[in-house]
Amino acid sequence: MLEIGRTCDCKGGQCGKCCEHVGAVFLDGEEEKVAKTKNMTAEEFEKKFLEHITRFNTTRKKAKQKENGECIFLAKNGLCTIHEVKPLHCQVCHHGPYGEEAHDWFDVHYFVNTNDPNSLREWNIKLNVKPSKVEGVALKDLIGKKVDEILHYEDLQYQGGKKNE
């Protein structure tokens, strides 16, 4: 999937299409690598360039966006200013022919938390609204038999007409 995601036509950061409306998600440790190229500490870098995003009940760091929605690292000439060290999120192209699959792959690996029922429920809602073409991302593939337990949690809470606290 990762290789498929990397088949976009972004050559040397000259595309910029996927950067016009998103801010790159930074996985643990990725900001240190970019901060180094700017002679900044990770803390300085985070304060200046990053903010938080929550998806599927998981919060991660992401690049701030300009007023027009562009990623803060996208230069006026349309090039990515951190292309050589850009995060995995940007390497897995969201704009190419397999953009949606790449997006789902990234979400399921880095935002969906299989130990968090709320995260799984939100992922299930997403799949119901917009099914994924990626194999192995259905709830039953992720957590097996626990699927009923997770999806019918509210029913279980109210069993007998009384909510269990």
Ligand code: SF4
């Ligand atoms: S870091 Fe670079 S490639 Fe990633 S979204 Fe920002 S401008 Fe685009």
